[in-house]
Amino acid sequence: MEVVNVIELVGDSPKGWQEAIENAVAQAARIYPHITGVEVYNLTANVKDGKVVEYKANVKIASALPLEKGGQTR
Numbered sequence: 001m002e003v004v005n006v007i008e009l010v011g012d013s014p015k016g017w018q019e020a021i022e023n024a025v026a027q028a029a030r031i032y033p034h035i036t037g038v039e040v041y042n043l044t045a046n047v048k049d050g051k052v053v054e055y056k057a058n059v060k061i062a063s064a065l066p067l068e069k070g071g072q073t074r
Helices: 018-030
Strands: 001-012 035-050 050-068
Touching: 001 018, 018 035, 018 050
Parallel strands: none
Antiparallel strands: 001 050, 035 050
C-alpha cells in the first residue's frame, strides 16, 4: 500500500512548454524521489516586444510514499 502526495508547481523555460514541464518535474524529483505522474493543467507565456520570452506550465506532480507495516510512511 502507498500514499500519494500531490504537489502543484509552475515550471518555466525560455525555449518552450515541453522544457517548462520537464524543468518542473526535475525540480520536484530533487525533493520527491518517487514521482509517478504529472498532470499539465495550464500553459501560459510571458511576452515582450511582441515575442514570447518565457513559457510557463502549471503542473500537478504525484509522488508515491510507500507505507511500512503499521501504516507509517518511509
